[in-house]
Amino acid sequence: MGDWFQTIVDVEATSEEAEALAAEVREWLVGSGVAAPERTPCVLDAELGHPPGPRAAEVADASGWSPDWPGSWSGGVSVLTGRTVFDGGQGDPTAVSCPHCSASVVLVDDCFELLDAAWAPFREVVHGWAEGRDVVLACPSCARPVAPAAWRWEDDYFAFGHLGFTFWNWPPLRPGFVSDLTARLHGHRVVLLDGKL
Numbered sequence: 001m002g003d004w005f006q007t008i009v010d011v012e013a014t015s016e017e018a019e020a021l022a023a024e025v026r027e028w029l030v031g032s033g034v035a036a037p038e039r040t041p042c043v044l045d046a047e048l049g050h051p052p053g054p055r056a057a058e059v060a061d062a063s064g065w066s067p068d069w070p071g072s073w074s075g076g077v078s079v080l081t082g083r084t085v086f087d088g089g090q091g092d093p094t095a096v097s098c099p100h101c102s103a104s105v106v107l108v109d110d111c112f113e114l115l116d117a118a119w120a121p122f123r124e125v126v127h128g129w130a131e132g133r134d135v136v137l138a139c140p141s142c143a144r145p146v147a148p149a150a151w152r153w154e155d156d157y158f159a160f161g162h163l164g165f166t167f168w169n170w171p172p173l174r175p176g177f178v179s180d181l182t183a184r185l186h187g188h189r190v191v192l193l194d195g196k197l
């Protein structure tokens with residue numbers, strides 16, 4: 001059994017905005033009882049995170065989960081700022097589409113092996129983001145330039161951003177909670193990504 005995570009990524013916050021937004025949302029998570037105020041080693045992508053708070057069970061759909069969730073060993077919430085490629089953790093990205101014309105580029109063959117020719121330019125986009133470079137590609141269909149964070153990845157496999165909130169081994173977050181959190185990000189577009197380690 002692996003560890004499951006859900007990450008709400010703000011794909012529009014700039015590196016300058018990220019810290020202040022992170023602090024606002026952190027305060028709201030703690031203030032509303034979703035996350036506990038103390039920080040402990042309860043997350044897998046940072047040294048410390050916030051354990052679930054007294055009202056955590058209200059924001060996640062725990063039907064089908066262990067009835068004692070959240071227990072004392074439950075995973076917590078990490079708040080990550082800084083330029084990051086957030087990814088789904090396992091397998092390969094299967095397709096990506098243009099935010100302007102919605103044309104889709106298939107990245108894998110029938111056996112889910114990456115197609116080198118299709119993937120190569122996008123690999124540059126992904127690696128570029130991780131290395132601090134913005135690789136802007138022209139859409140293969142409409143030829144308009146697409147900024148790295150604007151591509152729409154199939155199944156939200158990747159999200160590029162400077163701010164993410166990861167919930168470790170929580171039951172599926174309720175859509176209402178995701179919208180409430182999103183509302184605190186000043187109307188930015190968010191991507192909810194999940195995956196397994």
Ligand SMILES: [Zn+2]
Nearest residue numbers: 098101139142
């Ligand atoms: Zn296009």
